[in-house]
Amino acid sequence: MAEDMDYSNDDYNAQDAAADKAQADSALSREQLRKAMQSDVEAFLARGGKIQKIDNNVMADPPRKPQSSYGSRPI
DSSP states (O other): OGGGOOOTTOSSOHHHHHHHHHHHHHHHHHHHHHHHHHHHHHHHHHTTOOOOOOOTTOOSSOOOOOOOOTTOSOO
């Protein structure tokens, strides 16, 4: 029967099958995420939203002066 079969020499084993399933799940989940993002972008644009292109060198928060706590503890 199936329990008596030895698959140890088989090139395609359970680990390969699990890896293939994980990759397929990952590809499927990425595709679903792409579709969800696309529909969100379309809804945003339909409401009058605009997409802006930001240069690569622009930072969200400008650099600040470093703060030091040296010598702030009482003696």
